Amino acid sequence: MSGAPALDVDLHVTVGRGAAAFSVEARFSLPTGVLVLFGSSGAGKTVTLRAIAGLLRPARGSVRLAGEALYDFPRGVFVPAERRRIGYVPQDQALFPHLDVLGNVVFGLPRAERKKPGSATLALLDELGLTALCEARVDALSGGERQRVALARALAAEPRLLLLDEPLSALDRPSRLAIGRSLREALARRSLPAVLVTHDAEEAAAFGDVFVRFERGTPAREMPREVVLGEGAPCPHCGKP
Numbered sequence: 001m002s003g004a005p006a007l008d009v010d011l012h013v014t015v016g017r018g019a020a021a022f023s024v025e026a027r028f029s030l031p032t033g034v035l036v037l038f039g040s041s042g043a044g045k046t047v048t049l050r051a052i053a054g055l056l057r058p059a060r061g062s063v064r065l066a067g068e069a070l071y072d073f074p075r076g077v078f079v080p081a082e083r084r085r086i087g088y089v090p091q092d093q094a095l096f097p098h099l100d101v102l103g104n105v106v107f108g109l110p111r112a113e114r115k116k117p118g119s120a121t122l123a124l125l126d127e128l129g130l131t132a133l134c135e136a137r138v139d140a141l142s143g144g145e146r147q148r149v150a151l152a153r154a155l156a157a158e159p160r161l162l163l164l165d166e167p168l169s170a171l172d173r174p175s176r177l178a179i180g181r182s183l184r185e186a187l188a189r190r191s192l193p194a195v196l197v198t199h200d201a202e203e204a205a206a207f208g209d210v211f212v213r214f215e216r217g218t219p220a221r222e223m224p225r226e227v228v229l230g231e232g233a234p235c236p237h238c239g240k241p
């Protein structure tokens with residue numbers, strides 16, 4: 001649908017049961033670009049990403065990608081995760097340790113592409129600086145290299161949206177800057193919308209077009225850029241000035 005926001009989310013999700021149940025409400029819209037989720041630990045950012053990806057079934061609400069309903073509770077729509085064409089890079093990257101770099105990157109692709117990677121896959125490996133590491137085992141890689149593999153695997157499937165859960169948080173500053181630059185370029189080159197979780201104000205500033213703050217027990221809400229990043233702004237992690 002032309003003119004529709006890249007992503008529209010209105011979700012109520014409950015995970016766990018009984019006294020251990022956790023509920024999160026999130027309502028936000030991303031016209032285009034990158035939406036940054038931030039806020040206190042345990043407030044429901046990962047749960048929200050997993051619900052957008054279709055890995056969790058929400059209690060009610062809706063998720064629309066470029067106007068297409070991926071989840072619509074009143075209409076009974078729930079598109080399964082594998083048909084959403086959403087790339088999800090979880091915090092722990094979830095790489096396959098028994099496969100080499102190329103095996104990880106092509107894992108979700110059609111059989112012919114897995115047997116003989118085509119030019120798009122080779123170009124992607126080159127773009128992310130992975131060509132020389134193709135045959136390396138992922139458990140022998142550095143944290144930064146593993147993050148590049150996780151990104152390449154998500155991008156190889158040509159997603160319509162990328163979900164990134166603290167993609168740079170485990171890296172030292174030089175790697176954070178280098179991979180952050182690769183990531184921004186990869187998103188811009190594809191005009192690919194993304195949702196990124198971060199606790200880091202510098203990262204939020206570098207990536208964010210829209211900012212959504214999560215706080216345990218209250219609905220997640222959009223915050224203006226100047227409030228999140230402006231002078232005297234509260235810490236995007238804890239909310240304290």
Ligand SMILES: Nc1ncnc2c1ncn2[C@@H]1O[C@H](COP(=O)(O)OP(=O)(O)OP(=O)(O)O)[C@@H](O)[C@H]1O
Pocket residue numbers: 015016017020022039040041042043044045046047048214
């Ligand atoms: N499958 C699940 N079953 C039960 N509880 C869950 C499940 N997944 C997450 N939770 C709980 O939901 C709450 C929110 O978790 P979530 O991982 O979304 O937080 P977060 O905002 O991403 O935190 P952090 O910034 O520390 O990564 C936590 O209390 C967590 O224990």
